[in-house]
Amino acid sequence: MTAKVVVLGAGYAGAGAINQLEEELDSTTELTWVSDTDYHLVLHESHRCIRDPSVQENITIPVEEIKSPSTRFIQSEVVDLHVDDQTVELADGDTIDYDYVLVTLGSQTAYYGIDGMRENSLTLKSLDDALEVHQAVKTAAKDATRNDPAKVVVGGAGLSGIQSAGEIAKFRDEHRAPIDIYLVEALDEIFPGNDPEVQGALRKRLQEADIEIMTDDPIVEATEDAIHFDEGDPLSYDVFLWTGGITGRDALDGADLEKEHNRVNADATFQTSDDRVFAIGDSAIIEQNDNPAPPTAQAAWQAAEVAGKNVARAIENRPMKRWTHKDKGTVISIGDKAVAHDVMGVPINTFGSFPAENLKKLIAARWIADITSWKRAMTAWSDL
Structure with missing residues (x-):
């Protein structure tokens, strides 16, 4: 009897899992890949498009270059997952039957109930988002003067916020644009929860890029032209980019699975409360000793390999592998500069x-090479 395996999403977790599943599954298994885009976006480089939209050519990988001809691809938005019926519901009304489904739908921006945040901010969760931010910054700069510069505010000083602010600064410098840039963080330091040494290194480079850092005062409201703080004076803006956090996708709203903030709870084998549903990447909260695995590209890459093996093992009724996340370090760009921290095998912290x-560059190139080829990776090198 033919087993039906469906993978939902074309992010890091989805693309990596497709590669692994194609290695693990035999010809008696029907593999289907579903995504609302017909390409994989190298998301941790999407901020580059804020400075230069042409970068998109090298950070979007067509699914046809990733999957084998035997894998069926369906371009459609997933709107629901019916675990009792073992079906995936698509936006056009079609459904897909499955024996096993791997959820890798990624995440969407969390607004934390802040008044006006959803309505008045831009986000950075897709290629279209990055291009919209580019156009907004470009338009604001065009209408500004040296005496009345455009104000661009980036809310959230995590990985995405820091890198986005850096790209906006490079756009400003390359175009000699009259732009003031503000990086706003509710907590008392940028890159919250990390080693003070890397926090200090990032702060130094952001300040060298003439980015004003504002910390320790949460945003309580966003209007169409200003953000309002718990304590400080309002900050007016021409462009407001919010990168403050993540939550699960709406498609999982009705799924009868254990979830937190619409992210599916999964154990270290990636099985969920329904043993025919697996979940990895930002879609999942994966059990890992004291803390869940981080919602990072690095974790998704690692998990995808084991998830592909475990779906195959589930079909064959074999014991599944348990996954342990290994943090290999962090590298963050600020424009053309970068800071690396706690990199595995490197004696300097x-x-x-x-x-x-x-x-x-090498990290992004290695990922592109893994899912396609080194030739494509080297073509993309200058844009990474």
């Missing part, structure tokens, strides 16, 4: 300059 910048 935090470093920048040429080594960090090229390590950042």
Whole structure:
């Protein structure tokens, strides 16, 4: 009897899992891949499009270059997952039957109930988002003067917020645009929860890029032209980009699975409360000793390999592998510069300059090579 396996999503987790599943599954299994885009976006490089939209050519990988001809691909939005019926509901009304489904739908921006945030901010969760931010910054700069510069505010000083602010600064510098940039964080330091050494290194480079950092005062409201703080004076803006956090996708609203903030709870084998549903990437909260696995590209890459093996093992009724996330370090770009921290195998705890910048490129290139080829990765090198 033919087993039907369906993978939902074309992010890091989805693309990586497709590669692994094609290795693990035999010809008696029907593999279907569903995504609302017909390409994989190298999301941790999408901020590059804020500075230069042409970068999109090298960070969007067509699914046809990733999957084998035997894998069926359906371009459609997933709107629901019916675990009792073992079906996936699509936006056009069609359904897909499955024996096993791997949920890798990623996440969407969390607004934390802040008044006006959803209505008045831009986000950075897709290629279209990045291009919209680029156009908004470009338009604001065009209408500004040296005496009345455009104000661009980035809310949230995590990985995405820091890198986005850096790209906006490079756009400003390359175009000699009259733009003031503000990076706003509710907590008392940028890159919250991380080593003070890397926080200090990032702060230094952001300040060198003439980005004003505002911390320790949460946003309580966003209007169409200003953000309002718990304590400080309002900050007017021409462009407001919010990168403050993530939550699960709406498609999982009605799924009868254990969830937190619409992210599916999964154990270290990636099985959920329904043993025919697996989940990895930002869609999932994956059990890992004291803390769940982080919602990062690195974790998704690692999980995808084991998830592909475990779906195959479930079909064959074999014991599944348990996954443990291994943090191999962090590399963050600020424009053309970068900071690396706690990189596995490197004796220096935090470093920048040429080594960090090229390590950042190598990480993205390695991922592109893994799902396609080194030829494509090297073509993309200058844009990474």
